[in-house]
Amino acid sequence: MADHAGKKTVLTAGFAQIPKGTSLYEVSTMIGCVLIIDMDHDVICDASFTFVMDKTSEFLVALLIGKSVAGGMQEITQVVQERFLAPGQGAVLQAIRAAVERYHEKKM
Template structure:
């Protein structure tokens, strides 16, 4: 388990509705994204998602770790679009965006 006490980190969360008609929607109507962000350099330290299969959350978290949120989400969007080839990709990006937006609102 990670120890966040030695870093200046915050936890932020975002949620998005999964599109109807997908298999994923039958399991859950929403996807949640939790990000732990270092406030000194605006970098994602860790992430978690509300998927039934833990491997999905682990994979997405590995894509986000080390990514900067200082200048928008272009790098994150590109990485997710190229490497997360699953139904609900748009909802995942929307949940990430909601979490990042919440982080930036707090920093202002």
């Protein structure tokens, strides 16, 4: 378990629907994304996803930790599109985007 006590962090969440007709939709209709963001540096410290298979979540978390959310979603979108080659990629990006947008709305 990560220790966030020494940092100024917030937890934000976003959700997206999985497209019908994909194998992932048969398991779950929604993807949830939780991000823990260091507010002093606008950097993702930790993350979690609502996938059934742990490896999927672990892989995505490893891609996101250390990524900046200061300038929007460009860096995150690029790395997910290049390295997460699975059904539901768009839904994953939408869930992350929703969490990042919620963070920016509350930070202002």
